[in-house]
Amino acid sequence: MSRDQLRAYDKEFKLNAVKLYHSSGRGYKQTSSELGIPMSTLVHWVHDHQKSGQESFPGKGFLKPSEAEYAQLRKELATIREERDILKKALGIFSVARK
Numbered sequence: 001m002s003r004d005q006l007r008a009y010d011k012e013f014k015l016n017a018v019k020l021y022h023s024s025g026r027g028y029k030q031t032s033s034e035l036g037i038p039m040s041t042l043v044h045w046v047h048d049h050q051k052s053g054q055e056s057f058p059g060k061g062f063l064k065p066s067e068a069e070y071a072q073l074r075k076e077l078a079t080i081r082e083e084r085d086i087l088k089k090a091l092g093i094f095s096v097a098r099k
Contacts, residue, residue: 007037009037011057014045014049014056014057015049015057017031017035017037017042017045018042018045018046018049020034020035021042021046022046028042028043028046045057052064
C-alpha cells in the first residue's frame, strides 16, 4: 500500500483492537504488528477509547453524541440571538415618537 492511500477501519475493528491490546498484556508494537496496523494508529485508538469510552469511533462524517448536542445547542443559541436582535430593532422603530 502506498503512502497516499489511507486504510479505513470500521468501529468494530477498532474496538476489537483496543480490547485485544488491553486483554493480551502485550505492548503496542507487538499488538499492532499482529493486527497489521501502524503502532501510532493503535496508540491513538487506545487513548481515544480511554477518553471517550463507548462514544469513541463514531464513524466518518459523524459526531459523537455529546458533540452533536453541543453543535445543536450552538445553532439554537445563534437563532435565538438573531431573533432577539430583530426584536430590539423593532422595539426601537415602534418606540420612536411620531411627529
